Structure formats: structure tokens, C-alpha cells
Amino acid sequence: MYERKIPLSLNCGLDLIGEVLYGKWKIRLLWFINEGYKRPSELQRKIPNASRRVLNMQLKELEEHELIAKKIYPVVPPKVEYSLTEFGETLIPVISVLGQWGDEHQERLRHLILKRLGNPPIE
């Protein structure tokens, strides 16, 4: 695994939540799992822009942070299901607040973001 070279700060709550939520797709993974999309292949279809590899890596991190649980069914073809842990569920209202703010201000945000970026490739 990658070995950090720059010191980590874990002083306040913001540092801590940042540590478990940073990662391009983590919030969306939590969200979709909460909505009932449990299997890796379902999640990959919900987030087609992400490479299969990163989703697996981020799922593993979420699991190591005890936000989700992974259940492997010993069947063939393989079947895996993720679910939120109790701890992970406490994060749902938080993510919901984030999403609401974004939704409430969508137009303004979209405009500001695009303005700042010139002509970025979208979607």
C-alpha cells in the first residue's frame, strides 16, 4: 500500500470526518448502498464514470473504517453484498445535509463552477 509521507492531522472533528470521507466516490458509494444498491456490479453501474478498481479500493477503505460491512456468499458465480453498519448509518443524515445544500443552490453552483473552469469536459 501507499505509505504516507506528509503528516496527518487528526485534531478536530473536521479532520477526522475528512479522513474517512475523502475519496472521489466514497460519499456516493455510501449513498447508493443506503438506497439499496448492494452488489459491486450494481454500484459500478450506478457510477459508470469510476473505474472498477477504484470502487473496490474505496469500498475496502469504507469497510476498514467500519462504515460498511461486506458479506461474501460462498456461491458460484460469486455474490457479494455490502450494507451500512450502524456506524455508517449515522453518517447518512450528514451526507443528506451536504446533498440538500448542493440541491438548494444547484443553479448558482453550476454556473460558478463552470465559469471558473473555462471549458471543462463535462460528464
Added chain:
Amino acid sequence: MYERKIPLSLNCGLDLIGEVLYGKWKIRLLWFINEGYKRPSELQRKIPNASRRVLNMQLKELEEHELIAKKIYPVVPPKVEYSLTEFGETLIPVISVLGQWGDEHQERLRHLILKRLGNPPIE
């Protein structure tokens, strides 16, 4: 400036808020500005782990996203003060929710994060 090569997604509120809040120090900058630390040098002292350069860059992005306003006093030695815009203020409750979650679960989080990372350099 850096020119994006990977497409941006701006579909849902989560994408949008992510776009303005991602950046290692942005949330903390907003927080400290809200607490009354307005001048660049004060902010740098509050966040000594960040390089001076990045703070300036992230402040500029926050400004372009209209979350903060920059006032330059034409005096010598130079004096600059940042403040939250009305728009930026709407984000404070959101950040507060993030911080609270992190605070509530600090012990568990600290433990989980350190466990996953082996022996990371801290602070």
C-alpha cells in the same frame, strides 16, 4: 492554470458541493474565517501545516465560488481581510454538522484511521 482532462460530473447536489468544498484546506479556511480570523497571515498561523501558497490558491477558489469576499486595504504595509459572503454563511451550518459528527465519534475514528494506516507520521 491546470486544464482538466477527466470529465466533471455535476449531476446532483453532492457533486456540486464536492466541487466547491474539495481541497485539503478549504473547509478549515471557511471555518476560521467564520470564527473571525480574517487576515491571510492569521489564517496561515491557524493552519501551519499548509503551505502559504496553497492557502492563497484555495482562498482564491473560494472567492471565485463566491463563498468569501476579499477586501484589500490600500495601505502600507499591505492589509487584506477575508469575510464570508451571504452565500458562504449558508455553508456554515453544513460544515458544523460535519464537525459535530467527527467530534461525536472522535475516539473511534482516531482509532480506525490509525489502525488502517500502520504507522503514519502524525501532525
Added chain:
DNA sequence: TCAGATACGGATAAATTTTTCCCCTGTTGT
């Protein structure tokens, strides 16, 4: 038998972000 679905993971490359280093302006204090 071959294509496709399910799932996992190593190695390497590319993209992106952050740090480091050096330089600029002008005033104040020693």
C-alpha cells in the same frame, strides 16, 4: 467451445493536488 457475467487484485501510467524554492513590492525597527 466461446462470450459474458460475477468477483478480485497486481503493476504501471496518468491525472491531479500540494509542496518547495525562489523572486517581487514597500515600510519599520536595529
Added chain:
DNA sequence: ACAACAGGGGAAAAATTTATCCGTATCTGA
């Protein structure tokens, strides 16, 4: 005269995160 502080910013290196490409398995349906 010189260091320190106030505020900036360009260029390049380093750190970190994501993407791409490949290879592992077993079973099902055409």
C-alpha cells in the same frame, strides 16, 4: 544596510489519488 513582516505569484518537484491494462477463477447460455 539589513532582517523581518505585510502581501503576492511562477515554475518545477513531490506527493497522492485515479485510471488503464492485464491476469486470476467458475458457471451459464448460445
